[in-house]
Amino acid sequence: MIRVLLTDDHTILRDGIRALLTLQPDLEVVGEAGNGQELLSLLEHTSADVVLMDCNMPVMDGFTTMGYLREQYPALRVLVLSMLDHENYVHRMLEAGAHGYVLKNADITEISHGIRTVAAGRPFLCTELGLDMLNKLVRTTVAVSEGSRLKTGDLSKRELEVLHLIAEGLTNAEIADQLFTSKRTIETHRQNIIEKTQTKNTAALIKFAVSNGLLGQ
Structure with missing residues (x-):
């Protein structure tokens, strides 16, 4: 059983995610937090395998929280669940120590798969982000190639x-x-x-x- 902590400042979203994850036989939501500070307090007495965390939160956001998690709970796996889809945010969170990134518009199947993937020690990027970054890489490579080719x-x-x-x-x-x-x-x-x-x-x-x-x- 994979123990999951939900961290997001929107209660309705947490309730919805919890309800959907409850339907997954191998996933168990063991706690919820509304921001990074609440998450750190929760971790003092709650054991978990994966934190499903937003990066844009009040009091203590995901970027700051990642620093504490990496230092205090290095074995804890973190899957970012966010509406922020720009590659700068993705890069910042992964650079800070997150193990995966999934957008909030992903379906529960992909979110569940992301939780299982990072829990198994592998990195995860949702399909939408992966395809978007791949397309940008291809366009950049073509542009550089065409720009360097002299006719x-x-x-x-x-x-x-x-x-x-x-x-x-x-x-x-x-x-x-x-x-x-x-x-x-x-x-x-x-x-x-x-x-x-x-x-x-x-x-x-x-x-x-x-x-x-x-x-x-």
């Missing part, structure tokens, strides 16, 4: 010519002679190429050009 059209025909000659090891003066232009013009082209490719020096520029297939154009 041929980003360099002018003359800049591509200069890039090829730079890769061949020619100096600005030698490139100017070969392209029948001034050294100052080549220096300008080189600077523009470096700015467009966001590289710092010739070696980095050539490496970037090779990696992005620019020398094959």
